[in-house]
Amino acid sequence: MSKAQHIMLGKGLADLPFGATRDEVEAVLGAPEEVDSVDLGDEESIAWHYWDLGISLNFDESENYQLxxxxxxxxxxxxxxxxxxxxxxxxxxxxxxxxxxGPSKPETARGVAYEDVELTLWFNGGEVAEIQWSRM
Known part of the structure; x- marks a missing residue:
């Protein structure tokens, strides 16, 4: 994966398209540094963390465990x-x-969401700390 990446709303990250399988992601980024499985009540979500790259990826059961x-x-x-x-x-x-x-909507004191494009900015100390987006 190249160091400079651009976010493509609704589509993914330059080298990582939404809908990619875990095998396809691993071929691009290698094995994740940490894997979490979260029970969301009605489905499971698996998170892969690449701490050194500053990237976390989710694969939800409802999406057939695709990115x-x-x-x-x-x-x-x-x-x-x-x-x-x-x-x-x-x-x-x-x-x-x-x-x-689309319009921004404050999520909490820590976040602002753009629901029309499934985008959320998370803040720490008044600065953007994380950007999260999903397949639309």
């Missing part, structure tokens, strides 16, 4: 040509509000 959600913390990743990790909350929201992806 369905990506979360990044790598400052190299771009969205609409901008590196958002480390950007101040107001600046990131103002930038995304110009991208015609």
């Amino acid at each position: 369905c959600t990506i979360e990044v913390a790598s400052p190299e990743v771009t969205l609409f040509g901008k590196k958002l990790i480390g950007m101040k909350r107001d600046e990131a929201v103002a930038f995304l509000d110009t991208q015609k992806i």
Whole structure:
């Protein structure tokens, strides 16, 4: 996987398309550093963590365990040509509000969601710490 990656809303990350199998992901990134299995009540979700790359991937039972959600913390990743990790909350929201992806909705004090495109920004100390998006 190349160091610089760009987020493709609804489609995945440059080298990792939504719908990829775990074998296909492993062929690109290698074995995950950590694997979690989470019981969501009505289904299982398996999370693969690549801490050194700043990427976590989810494979949900309802999606036949294909890649369905990506979360990044790598400052190299771009969205609409901008590196958002480390950007101040107001600046990131103002930038995304110009991208015609639908309205932002505060999730909590720690997050802002763009439900129309299945995108959530997570903040730590007032700065973007993680970007999470899913297949639409």
